[in-house]
Amino acid sequence: MRKTSQLDVLMSAATYWTARVMQEQGSRFFQAIGQALDASDVSNRRRIYQTWPEECWDFYQRGLLLMEREEENV
Numbered sequence: 555m556r557k558t559s560q561l562d563v564l565m566s567a568a569t570y571w572t573a574r575v576m577q578e579q580g581s582r583f584f585q586a587i588g589q590a591l592d593a594s595d596v597s598n599r600r601r602i603y604q605t606w607p608e609e610c611w612d613f614y615q616r617g618l619l620l621m622e623r624e625e626e627n628v
Contacts, residue, residue, distance in 0.1 A: 560611050564603045569594070571617030572610065579616060584609065 564572070569591050576588025591602050603610045 560607060561600075561603055564610060564614055565596075565600060567614065569599065571621045572614045573617075575617040575620055576613045580613065584613070588613075 573588040573592035576584045576591065580588060587602060587606070591599060594602060
């Protein structure tokens, strides 16, 4: 997937699961980025995603897995 389309996906997705996984599974640095992502407005969210595109995409995919697991347990 191209980075621009990844950015589009990230920008249209809810930040909850990505931010949560960053805070739970990331290094201290990405835990802080997850907190910032959770509190960000649209322009700052875009800035985070554009600054760390590969990492954000990885955390987004992990967040999807976590969401699926939690939905199965409900």
